[in-house]
Amino acid sequence: MNAPTKELLKQHLIDPEICIRCNTCEETCPVDAITHDGNNYVVDAAICNHCMDCISPCPTGSIDNWRVVSKAYTLEEQFSWSELPPQAEMGPEEAGTIEALEQEIESLLEEARSGLGGKPVAPHSASRPTVNLHNRNKPAVATVTGNFRLTHADADSDVRHIILDFGDQRFPVLEGQSIGIVPAGTDAGGKPHNVRLYSIASSRDGEKPNTNNLALTVKREPGGVCSNYLCDLPRGAKVEVTGPFGATFLHPDDPAANIIMICTGTGSAPFRAFTEHRRRSMPDAPGRLLLFFGARSPQALPYFGPLQKVPDKLLGKYLCYSRVPGEPRVYVQDRIRSEAARVAALLKDPNTHVYICGLKGMETGVNEAFADVCRGGSLDWAALRTTMRESGRYHVETY
Amino acid sequence: MDIMNVDYSTKIPNNVNLADDRQVLKALEGWHPGYIDWWQDMGPEGFQESLVYLRTAVSVDPKGWAKFDYVRMPEYRWGVLLAPQEEGRLVNFGKHKGEKAWQEGPGEYRAMLRRLIVIQGDTEPASVEQQRHLGRTAPSLYDMRNLFQVNVEEGRHLWAMVYLLHKYFGRDGREEADELLRRRSGDADSPRMLGAFNEKTPDWLSFFMFTYFTDRDGKMQLESLAQSGFDPLSRTCRFMLTEEAHHMFVGETGVGRVLQRTCEAMKAAGIDDPYDIDKIRTLGVIDLPTIQKKLNLHYSLTLDLFGSEISTNAANFYNAGLKGRFQETKIDDDHQLTNATYPVLKLVDGKIAKVDEPALTALNMRLRDDYSEDCAKGVERWNKVIEKVGVNFRLQLPHTAFHRQIGEFKDVHATPSGVIISDAEWAKKRGDYLPSDSDAAFINTLMKPELEPGKYASWIAAPRVGIDNKPGDFEYVKIAEAA
Numbered sequence: 024m025n026a027p028t029k030e031l032l033k034q035h036l037i038d039p040e041i042c043i044r045c046n047t048c049e050e051t052c053p054v055d056a057i058t059h060d061g062n063n064y065v066v067d068a069a070i071c072n073h074c075m076d077c078i079s080p081c082p083t084g085s086i087d088n089w090r091v092v093s094k095a096y097t098l099e100e101q102f103s104w105s106e107l108p109p110q111a112e113m114g115p116e117e118a119g120t121i122e123a124l125e126q127e128i129e130s131l132l133e134e135a136r137s138g139l140g141g142k143p144v145a146p147h148s149a150s151r152p153t154v155n156l157h158n159r160n161k162p163a164v165a166t167v168t169g170n171f172r173l174t175h176a177d178a179d180s181d182v183r184h185i186i187l188d189f190g191d192q193r194f195p196v197l198e199g200q201s202i203g204i205v206p207a208g209t210d211a212g213g214k215p216h217n218v219r220l221y222s223i224a225s226s227r228d229g230e231k232p233n234t235n236n237l238a239l240t241v242k243r244e245p246g247g248v249c250s251n252y253l254c255d256l257p258r259g260a261k262v263e264v265t266g267p268f269g270a271t272f273l274h275p276d277d278p279a280a281n282i283i284m285i286c287t288g289t290g291s292a293p294f295r296a297f298t299e300h301r302r303r304s305m306p307d308a309p310g311r312l313l314l315f316f317g318a319r320s321p322q323a324l325p326y327f328g329p330l331q332k333v334p335d336k337l338l339g340k341y342l343c344y345s346r347v348p349g350e351p352r353v354y355v356q357d358r359i360r361s362e363a364a365r366v367a368a369l370l371k372d373p374n375t376h377v378y379i380c381g382l383k384g385m386e387t388g389v390n391e392a393f394a395d396v397c398r399g400g401s402l403d404w405a406a407l408r409t410t411m412r413e414s415g416r417y418h419v420e421t422y
Numbered sequence: 423m424d425i426m427n428v429d430y431s432t433k434i435p436n437n438v439n440l441a442d443d444r445q446v447l448k449a450l451e452g453w454h455p456g457y458i459d460w461w462q463d464m465g466p467e468g469f470q471e472s473l474v475y476l477r478t479a480v481s482v483d484p485k486g487w488a489k490f491d492y493v494r495m496p497e498y499r500w501g502v503l504l505a506p507q508e509e510g511r512l513v514n515f516g517k518h519k520g521e522k523a524w525q526e527g528p529g530e531y532r533a534m535l536r537r538l539i540v541i542q543g544d545t546e547p548a549s550v551e552q553q554r555h556l557g558r559t560a561p562s563l564y565d566m567r568n569l570f571q572v573n574v575e576e577g578r579h580l581w582a583m584v585y586l587l588h589k590y591f592g593r594d595g596r597e598e599a600d601e602l603l604r605r606r607s608g609d610a611d612s613p614r615m616l617g618a619f620n621e622k623t624p625d626w627l628s629f630f631m632f633t634y635f636t637d638r639d640g641k642m643q644l645e646s647l648a649q650s651g652f653d654p655l656s657r658t659c660r661f662m663l664t665e666e667a668h669h670m671f672v673g674e675t676g677v678g679r680v681l682q683r684t685c686e687a688m689k690a691a692g693i694d695d696p697y698d699i700d701k702i703r704t705l706g707v708i709d710l711p712t713i714q715k716k717l718n719l720h721y722s723l724t725l726d727l728f729g730s731e732i733s734t735n736a737a738n739f740y741n742a743g744l745k746g747r748f749q750e751t752k753i754d755d756d757h758q759l760t761n762a763t764y765p766v767l768k769l770v771d772g773k774i775a776k777v778d779e780p781a782l783t784a785l786n787m788r789l790r791d792d793y794s795e796d797c798a799k800g801v802e803r804w805n806k807v808i809e810k811v812g813v814n815f816r817l818q819l820p821h822t823a824f825h826r827q828i829g830e831f832k833d834v835h836a837t838p839s840g841v842i843i844s845d846a847e848w849a850k851k852r853g854d855y856l857p858s859d860s861d862a863a864f865i866n867t868l869m870k871p872e873l874e875p876g877k878y879a880s881w882i883a884a885p886r887v888g889i890d891n892k893p894g895d896f897e898y899v900k901i902a903e904a905a
Binding site: 043050079082105 | 484487488641660663664666667668670671674675799800803806876877884886887888889891893894895
């Protein structure tokens with residue numbers, strides 16, 4: 024059972040150390056939520072409706088600050104500040120549907136969800152996630168217990184399956200959540216590296232049942248600071264981990280839920296987690312799982328071997344290859360179209376959830392394919408997509 | 423016509439329905455090539471082909487307000503953007519108070535109004551001219567980008583004023599618009615109209631001081647013109663203010679970052695005495711007393727821009743409802759000032775004294791006092807930077823009577839604390855108060871470009887936040903050297 028939620032507020036604040044008091048925000052705010060005294064410009068939490076009109080006109084970026092609070096800072100408190108207070112630690116039980124407490128992570132997730140076309144909503148039947156148990160100042164330290172190449176030795180891309188063990192540290196996760204990795208060392212300017220987010224590729228009860236570990240799917244990017252750092256880690260190495268993050272892109276726990284999963288490359292990570300969770304916890308669930316998975320070739324498709332062994336009864340697999348010599352290029356959107364009847368039937372079912380994960384570039388094609396499928400099935404994709412999103416059944420995470 | 427969206431169907435982005443205003447459109451299209459020539463001649467030197475990560479307004483709606491992308495500066499979309507018209511807006515001060523705001527220039531005030539617009543318009547290209555050499559010595563790509571952003575927006579402000587001239591002032595307006603392109607900052611024969619805009623901006627510390635102090639005068643002037651009963655002028659200035667805020671930001675954070683770097687370097691080297699100038703300069707940073715001198719210079723030059731203490735012009739502009747006070751509508755009085763007085767600093771029997779003057783003729787002073795108050799707040803922020811690092815030094819604004827070329831105090835010499843001194847003593851002390859040749863020479867030795875993304879010159883700290891939330895090593899300018 025979920026614990027009762029304490030109402031939390033994401034409060035809009037202005038950083039007094041960066042603000043130059045130019046009055047642009049106060050002038051811009053359509054609901055007069057911003058005011059000032061001789062010291063600071065401040066936002067009245069009782070009036071601010073998060074319309075974001077003030078964000079882009081601000082010349083300094085000081086306006087783009089947020090704190091998750093159980094009780095809003097008053098105007099008087101804000102007037103007295105010479106710097107912003109740190110984000111207070113929140114117990115995991117308090118976090119509600121807030122995806123992350125830190126602005127750095129929040130904006131990464133916001134960017135990843137920007138293809139949704141609206142506010143993300145968690146599936147109704149999802150378990151309650153724990154969020155932000157560990158942050159940069161208080162990271163968990165995980166031990167690498169496995170690091171395997173998933174792609175064929177001949178394939179150009181080096182995608183790895185990396186297992187991180189948390190020992191006796193508490194790090195509860197749900198399928199669909201992400202963790203932050205803090206690469207060791209500093210950048211050229213001597214500052215710590217930015218945190219990178221990776222989707223968890225294993226089930227909530229661990230890579231193997233009842234272990235306190237998780238798996239990541241990491242592609243080595245040429246020149247990539249974090250991916251090279253991770254891919255080169257030997258067994259036994261220690262890694263600083265933050266998170267977990269994410270409170271909407273989650274596995275629906277309702278056994279009747281149909282799940283259409285669409286991914287490319289390492290976007291498969293959360294779907295490996297979904298599939299594994301289904302297999303372990305509800306192997307006879309009536310809901311259907313479909314996976315549309317695109318890669319350049321079978322050799323470059325992460326988890327190609329293990330996927331072959333997953334029975335069709337558990338998972339309908341549509342693997343598509345865009346660079347197999349002598350064969351036409353097939354993309355995920357092509358397979359969605361060729362399975363139109365089946366996809367349309369599922370979309371008509373109010374138990375169906377759609378998840379898209381992979382590169383930003385895939386969004387348009389997939390959307391158009393759904394629109395075509397819907398037209399053929401007398402459905403209006405634009406309207407349906409909104410309905411599905413609002414009821415927590417449409418999810419996007421692209422990067 | 424959708425007032426919130428800019429019309430790109432014509433050459434000139436605008437939200438004033440130029441497409442249906444053939445005459446004005448034609449006039450502006452005729453002016454455009456001359457503007458581009460001026461920009462190529464007098465705009466940022468050596469970087470016209472570089473790709474600069476600039477903000478362009480594509481709509482005056484807050485959500486479409488700031489679109490960031492790489493642009494070659496000569497291809498920047500300078501346009502005519504006015505804040506949305508307020509339904510039922512009135513003239514809020516002067517003898518026409520309570521009348522409907524004018525949508526056309528009132529005939530009796532045409533000449534006066536045109537003069538106001540031309541004076542404002544003349545400052546916009548002037549600062550671009552003053553700053554044209556600075557790109558060569560930018561302390562980082564971030565700062566270079568900020569310089570160019572300031573420059574293109576000053577260019578747009580020129581457009582804004584030129585639109586008004588073309589639209590509402592016929593042939594006279596067109597001639598004035600051409601003159602705006604003909605005058606040159608610092609030119610012996612054809613200088614810009616106001617003194618401070620003919621001074622050099624020799625180095626980046628001056629640039630930051632200029633954007634802090636002199637652009638803040640711009641802010642005050644725009645704000646009081648935004649009160650105008652002539653509605654198109656009001657709407658133009660309201661939108662310009664949102665851009666001007668970026669210039670304040672460049673100045674305030676620029677100086678703040680210089681202070682930060684100096685104080686940190688002093689601490690690291692174990693130097694506690696801010697007046698140990700030689701030792702501090704060997705660290706490759708600008709000593710605090712020299713920064714104070716630069717501040718003295720730019721603040722005093724800018725005070726001159728507010729004009730004479732007693733001005734019948736200012737009274738006439740106000741009476742006519744053309745130019746109000748700073749935040750006029752937020753002031754609680756009769757907005758006509760018929761019998762009101764205002765205390766003004768004057769020279770009485772060789773002494774500095776406060777004298778009550780009719781508020782109407784003292785309007786320049788009121789605006790200048792509001793300006794000084796605004797300046798002082800930022801100086802306090804700078805002092806906090808110094809204090810936080812733990813250096814014992816405070817910056818302050820010099821006295822109003824210090825180093826003035828215009829008004830009551832132009833014939834006397836006063837110290838920064840406001841003590842009147844003899845010519846001989848001034849000659850002795852001048853170098854303590856204002857940057858000397860040797861100060862300038864030292865600062866010049868530091869003006870070396872730093873063009874690697876994420877790197878900063880020795881004398882300035884990195885900013886705390888990137889533009890458009892970009893990471894520290896973002897390449898704000900992709901430099902293409904002009905052939």
